[in-house]
Amino acid sequence: MTTLSACRSAFAGLARPSTRAIAVPTTAARFNSTSSSSPSKDQLEELIEQSKSRQPAPVYSLSNTIGMISKRPSSRTGGYGLSDSEGGEWKPHGQGDHHLHVYSHKHNTHITFTRPDKGPIISLSCGNIGFKKAQRGTYDAGYQLAAKVFKMIEEKRIMPKQVELIYRGFGIGREAVTKALLSSEGRSLRPVINRVTDSTRLKFGGTRSPKPRRLG
Structure with missing residues (x-):
């Protein structure tokens, strides 16, 4: 019982919040070793005024x-x-930018147009516009998908001031969307694009590869 009570008191001491005095900022004036251990009243008032005049650094x-x-x-x-x-x-x-996400892989292309708070406005893939199975991963499917999304942005009368274009993946639909954006279909969206970003995932090691096939 003595050991149990000692452990309880030790853990209870750890749970108590520690009360520590707030140290003076390191950028404040330092005192020489010849001066007294505690600053005078005038020096303390000067330090307080200096700390008040400082602007806090922006936190990101x-x-x-x-x-x-x-x-x-x-x-x-x-x-x-x-x-x-x-x-x-x-x-x-x-x-404060809108975002145009283009996710293109081997089998399909996805385009999502979002608000500055990342809330989706339009989200379509090649399957939503009538392409089935292997046709979804073709160049023509990606081009028609981009044209459809650009037309929907015009019909909804969305007038973004700035748009960030975000690519992901290296499928054939990536080049198709770029071509559609540079053609007449993207004439309304092209002038407001101020940034192009590639957010393709990078694998470090990746998943375990399959066992090699051995013949003979």
């Missing part, structure tokens, strides 16, 4: 910090993901 999440850096400079954002329209403030890149 990991995704926003990564989004601040783009692959190439853009005239709309004034550089690599930075906005100079409001006094040179640092802003995450692509925060």
Whole structure:
């Protein structure tokens, strides 16, 4: 019983919140070793005024910090993901953009048009426009799918100011969507595209490969 009570008291001590004094910021003025251990009243007031005058640094999440850096400079954002329209403030890149996701693989092509908050507006694949089985993975299916999505954006009267084009996968539909965007079908969406991103997944190791076939 003595050992059990000792363990309980030890764990209870760990559960209690620790009360630690807040340290003075490292950027504040340091005192020489010849001075007294505690600063005077005037020095403390000076430190408090200095801490009040400092502006807190902007806090970005990991995704926003990564989004601040783009692959190439853009005239709309004034550089690599930075906005100079409001006094040179640092802003995450692509925060208010619509997104056009193109997922193309061997058997099909998927296109999704989303709002700035990533909410989908239009989401179609080649199967939704009448292509069946092996025909869904052809160049013509990808081209007609892109033309259909661009037409639906015009019919819904969606007027995005900026659109980020996001590719995923290396299927034949990727080239078909690019061709449709550069042709007359994409004339309304092409001027507002300000960024092109490749978000294809990279496998490190991947899944286990099948056992090699041995003949003879």
